[in-house]
Amino acid sequence: MNDAAPISILIADDHPLFLKGLREIIEQESEWRVCGSAQDGQDALDQIVDTSPDIAILDINMPRLDGLAVARYIHERHLSTAIIILTMYDDELLISRAVSCGVKGFIIKESAIDDIIAGVETVARGGYFLSPRLSGRLFHGSSEHHILQNVVRMELTKMERKVIRLVSEDLTTRDIAEKLFISPKTVENHRSNICKKLKLHGKNALLRYVLEHKETLQRILQEC
Amino acid sequence: MNDAAPISILIADDHPLFLKGLREIIEQESEWRVCGSAQDGQDALDQIVDTSPDIAILDINMPRLDGLAVARYIHERHLSTAIIILTMYDDELLISRAVSCGVKGFIIKESAIDDIIAGVETVARGGYFLSPRLSGRLFHGSSEHHILQNVVRMELTKMERKVIRLVSEDLTTRDIAEKLFISPKTVENHRSNICKKLKLHGKNALLRYVLEHKETLQRILQEC
DNA sequence: TTTTTTCTGGGGGTTATCCCCTATATTGCT
DNA sequence: AGCAATATAGGGGATAACCCCCAGAAAAAA
Known part of the structure; x- marks a missing residue:
């Protein structure tokens, strides 16, 4: 994480409050930079295509285009932007669908701020990240x-x-x-x-x- | 709103991201001051009793004690703190229950930031506030x-x-x-x-x- | 091409729900 | 005491959903 260029991150959420909180968290980290924000999926996708940020953090429920649809588009066209999905609920079906859409991170919104930062960090390093509360139940057999x-x-x-x-x-x-x-x-x-x-x-x-x-x-x- | 003493506001939400966003919004206003924050209802209630802030903004879904329970307690003991409830959904039943718990404001989380500020302002002035999306349907007859x-x-x-x-x-x-x-x-x-x-x-x-x-x-x- | 699966129909039966009645005992209110 | 609402119980009927069977046509897989 000692690169000269900061990691560019696009954030998208239709809840202004969340967008605000997310931006604050990211901008606290000196090596991260918010290169754009959107309140719906289509806007987010357009910006991703335009500016190809390193990471895009997308809410799953958004107007016009939901987070997973954006992720699928990015994945199918092999764009370089890594996708992190934000969600309110720990819905295993969503996780498995997200994984098949090439999503790199899955963060539940009620996570502690440190967990969110850890997740973004992991994905920035090329890894995969699941919120602790999620991963626990993921391997819990047949939900x-x-x-x-x-x-x-x-x-x-x-x-x-x-x-x-x-x-x-x-x-x-x-x-x-x-x-x-x-x-x-x-x-x-x-x-x-x-x-x-x-x-x-x-x-x-x-x-x-x-x-x-x-x-x-x-x-x-x-x-x- | 030209008082010398700023309006003290307590915020409570179990989603750290939301808490962060809310704090930022409030601290942008010079005449407002965040006097405390909590991630569950019990903690919020304790702080309200201790510090009696002018306003408490409470998420409706919180561990230990939910926002409405806190509101009911405040209302029954005639404490001076005005309660604003935050919610994800426009559930009319919740609104009517909240009103009977003495809640002064009801804000849906997906509101624009300006709407949120307007709501807090209204309640600070002693008024009642309902998010536009909510109030529209409230008087729409039989929901x-x-x-x-x-x-x-x-x-x-x-x-x-x-x-x-x-x-x-x-x-x-x-x-x-x-x-x-x-x-x-x-x-x-x-x-x-x-x-x-x-x-x-x-x-x-x-x-x-x-x-x-x-x-x-x-x-x-x-x-x- | 052969085989399997799926889609398409039907016969005939059981049961649960809904719907229309009537009727009596009990409860509660004026 | 008298009246209204409620709880109880039943008769009888219509229909929708489930359940078992069968079989030919079409589509998909081998």
Whole structure:
């Protein structure tokens, strides 16, 4: 960390308060420099492409383009900027998705300031960083979200994913049939197969399951 | 705001980053002074009792004691400190609860910095402040949470509340009947009456409704 | 090309929920 | 004491979801 040139860092968060706090923290370090800030993902991406900072610290929830979408873009085009993702929640599904988007660091916002600094430092040195609170649970076997990811993404077929998504949107079998231009009976078959694959038994089991994991499901099933 | 003595402000948030940002914003104003900061509610409360600041800005979600509990304590003992609550979400139920805890300001964290300053200023002058995004919807008639609060608490009878709570815990009519030592038919009647009062129609409407508002419901129905 | 999987339909059945009734006992309020 | 609301219980019916079976067509994989 004894380079002459300071490490350039772009920060992006739609919460002004957070942006302010983050900037203060970074500017306390003499070898770091905030080369830009953004309040939405698109602006952040444009600035990254323009100025190619060493590191970009992105909030995961931002207007126009979320942090992961920015990360995916950077990763696919092999740009040099290392991405650190900020999040409010320790959501394992997000972490695994982030890793596949080439994210180098994953920091939970409630971290102590020293932990945040340590994370940025690690990534600046070319390493990977996960907030302590996150990494603990990461290797803790099958979390709810892992089940969801594996089961919904891997085991379910395209049509089954479409159906389960529409179920989660409060549509009945008949509605789904109309929407997909297939017979209600076919939809029932799909429902039945979904229940088998997800090991759901009993009346309204699928409905309960789907409403219980509504947000997570709809996040996973965006592509359908 | 031309007093000689600066306005003393205590800030509390379990997110160090936020705390940092908040402190920076406040210290930019010459007539304001951060007289203390805390990362949990108990610490905040102790400091408020000790130093009686003019204003305390409290995050709603904090370890040990949440922001509303602190506000309630301050309010019940008629301490002079004015409370401003910070929150991530525009949850109307929280606002109404906060108002009954004597809270003077309610600021959503994603507000622009100027809005935050305006809010603190308003409360410092003895006024009440609600973030623009919040107040807009507050007077917008029947919000989801108002429906819940009014309908569930006021319109539903004791038994109906017990039943809807057990429905939200994934119990079937038969299970509920066994648990309450009444006939399944009675439970069905209660369900039916609940549906009428909540204006729910169609198959599984109650189940959908209840799962949709699970957390809110169980928060409201703690006493059952 | 052969094989497997998926998608598409259907028959027929059980059950839970919702919905419309009626009716009695109890509780609480005026 | 009388009235209203509530809790209890049931009859009977409609429908949606689940559950088992089967089978042909289409698509994907081997």
